[in-house]
Amino acid sequence: MKVRVKIFGNLKDHLPEEFLNNRGPGIPTIISLELNTNSKKPYKIKDLIEHLELTPENLSHIFINGVYSGLKKNIAAGDTIALFPKDMALLYKWYFKKEEDK
Amino acid sequence: MKNLKTEFQDLPEEYQTLGGRGLTSTIISKEVPPTCNPLGPHNKLIFAPGIVTGTKAPSSGRISVGAKSPLTGGIKEANAGTKFAQMLGRMQIAAIIIEGKNEGDDYYALNLSQDNAGLVNVNKWVNRGLYEVYKEIFEERGEHVGIAGVGIAAEMLAANTGIAFNDPEGLPSRYSGRGGLGAVMASKKLKFIIIDETGAPGVTLADEELFKKGTKKLLNSLTTHDVTKPHGALNSYGTSVLVNIINEARGLPQCNFSVGQTDEAAQVSGEAKAEEIKKRGGTRPHSCHPGCVMQCSEVWTKKSGKDPVGVLEYESVWALGPNCGIYDLDIIGELNRACNDLGMDTIEAGNTIAVAMDGGLLEFGDGERALELMDEIRKKTPLGRILANGTEFTGKAFGVTRIPVVKHQAMPAYDPRAIKGIGVTYATSPMGADHTAGYAIATEIMGVGGEADPRSTKKAELSRNLQAATAVIDSTGYCLFTAFAVLDIPEGLEGMVESVNGVLGTSLTVDDIGPLGMDILKTERDFNKAAGFTKQDDRIPEFLREEKFPPSGEVFDVPDEELDSVFGD
Incomplete structure (x- = not known):
């Protein structure tokens, strides 16, 4: 499935070069990804993080289509996922609970 | 200002442990008639540095300015970060109170040094932009002075006017901006306060050991937390x-x-x-x-x-x-x-x-x-x-x-339909729509551990705790952003409290933060009530309840009863 990933701040410095080849211009770094999914198992944020060779420790806020999400949140085709680095943990975490799927 | 007189007074015993917002709001509540015309002779304008401001405590150069607001019609505290605040702290000036009103056409500057205060005519700096005027003041009075001033908009006694403090480059860019305090100052015919700290004795520390221990803990937390450390996001x-x-x-x-x-x-x-x-x-x-x-x-x-x-x-x-x-x-x-x-x-x-x-x-x-x-x-x-x-x-x-206003004051940069917790604070803060009132302090500080669910409309407790903690930080002189670090690092918060005890000789604990903050809020809300505010003023504009906010389609749906339960008074 195809998804769009927006990478903010210095998080792009942690990404392997191969993911940045098809990035768009400007801020944030936006990359389109084709993800290999197994139809039996939902594809979750944590799978995406692993695919991007990142760790949860690199991250603070995660949004799927604008919804504040946790690592277990499912990703669907066409979703836009926004990833913020650890040092951008401002404000939002106090007001919102992370959405998760089982 | 009526007779252009100045005087120094000893700080009354009952104000000894107050600073910043706690002090400005207490003085206003005691000395300003709540129903007075904010631009008339009975309003008072108070400048008060925080409790630790002027010491070596990190990130503590904040000042509170307070008065009855011509924008909201209620009590106002507006806070700025500036060297001016630290200079006042080192001069051991707990507050500058501007009272009365000069009926003449001339504008004045208050010149304040360690042992002298006086008012001088500054008509040459009226009807001119503040960038140019601040440059001239520094040329005339030396690079070392601190400036607070009001601009052309305040000369019209307009309600959107702030008080400009100089930044380290001497630019008029550090503002106690909100609530029309600039017009209050101009209504009294005061245009600038120019301070010279030559000979200042510095802040007296009641317990230097404790102060050092506390500031070290706080410094450690600020320099290690991801948000506040060097090369962190801020x-x-x-x-x-x-x-x-x-x-x-x-x-x-x-x-x-x-x-x-x-x-x-x-x-x-x-x-x-x-x-x-x-x-x-x-x-x-x-x-x-x-x-x-x-x-x-x-x-x-x-x-x-x-x-x-x-x-x-x-x-x-x-x-x-x-x-x-x-x-x-x-x-x-x-x-x-x-x-x-x-x-x-x-x-x-x-x-x-x-x-x-x-x-x-x-x-x-x-x-x-x-x-x-x-x-x-x-x-x-x-x-x-x-x-x-x-x-x-x-x-x-x-x-x-x-x-988009609450209590006649415009909303900051967070839509209450998307971030309902902030909406509750906009509605219920005694200041009018104000983001800093509940900016960054979590429930954790208050030992409540309330859940913050985005769909839940139960926000009263969260907002109350946030507002109380913010009122305390605004009184200490610490920047509100220290909260990002001290929230996650308990020693940092302990250190902050210890540094305050080190200055005052008190024995406050982290558990005192909540009740102290609620006291300040009560003082402010009581003033507003006496000025004519009711619970109907603690409301969000109708369009935010009815217009769906694209792209999420959310509306502000926190019930009025939930808003009223924030303070339950």
Whole structure:
């Protein structure tokens, strides 16, 4: 499935070069990804993080289509996922609970 | 001010443990009649540095300015980070109280040094932009003085007027901006306060050991936490780091609160601004006062790298930018310069332009025309006078019904439909719509551990705790952003309390923060009640309850009973 990933701040410095080849211009770094999914198992944020060779420790806020999400949140085709680095943990975490799927 | 007299008074015993907002609000509640005309002789304007301000405590150069507000009609405290605050602290001046009103046509400056105070005629600095005037004051009085001043907008006694403090470069860019305090100062015919700390004794420490121990803990937490440490987000991108975060959360109000997320917003984000500053040779990072370890500030300049504006904060960038459909940092920078020069609050000014756009005075996105409107204010034309009176006044003048205000004060950069917890704080803060009232302190500080579920409308407890903790931080003199670190690092919070005890000789604990904050809020709410406020004033404008906010489609649906239960009085 195809998804769009927006990478903010210095998080792009942690990404392997191969993911940045098809990035768009400007801020944030936006990359389109084709993800290999197994139809039996939902594809979750944590799978995406692993695919991007990142760790949860690199991250603070995660949004799927604008919804504040946790690592277990499912990703669907066409979703836009926004990833913020650890040092951008401002404000939002106090007001919102992370959405998760089982 | 009536007879141009000044005097020094010893700090009364009952005020000995107060500072900052706790002190300004207490003095106002005791000495200002709640029903008085905010621009009349009975209002008082109070300047008070925080409790630890002037010491070596990190990130503590804050000042509170308070009075009855001509914008809200209630009590007001507006806070700024500036060397001016630290100088007052070192001079052992707990508060400057400006009272009475001069009935003449002349304007005055208060010259204040360690042993002398006097008022001098400054008509030569009237009807002129503050950038030019601050330069002249420094040339005339020396680089070492500190300045608080009001601009052209305040000379019209307009309700959107702040008090400008000098930044480290001497620019009028550090504001106690909100609530029209500039007009209160100008109504008394006071234009500037110029202080000279030569010979200042410094802050007396009741327990130096404890103070050192506490500040060391706090410093450690600030320099290790990801948000506040050197090269952390605040240091790298400034407060505008929030543009992308809040936009991504579909909560960045754009085109007068009509849409919450756009692709264009990234063009004015903290990341974009930091890159541009690097290219054109501004300064980033930078501190608003000496001794700040977070250094979230900056100096924004024109493309040439010349003509510094000062800092472009998140709220300012948002108000003058995306909320007006403007996504150009250079236009935002010039609008911010105009606000600083004229002596206006950027949040109120941006909202004013946005409602004027909604009312058809100009198109959304028309930055050039927005800059021309600033000249209307400079020339004191009838249109300029309308605009300088702020968002609600302008909205009414142009037949707009979508006016984002609470208690007549315009909302900051978080839409209450997307971030309901902040909406509750906008509604119930004694200050009117104010983000700092519940900015960053979590339930954890208060030992409540309340859940913050985005769909839940149960926000009263969260908001109450946030407001109480903020009131305490605003009294200590610490910057509110220290909260990011001390929340996650308990020793940091302990250290903060110990540093306050080290100055005052008190034995406060972390558990005292909640009750102390509630005391300050009660003082402020009681003043507002006596001034005529009821629970009907603790409300969010109707359009935010009824207009679905694209793209999320949310409305503000927190019931009135929940708003009333924040303070339950």
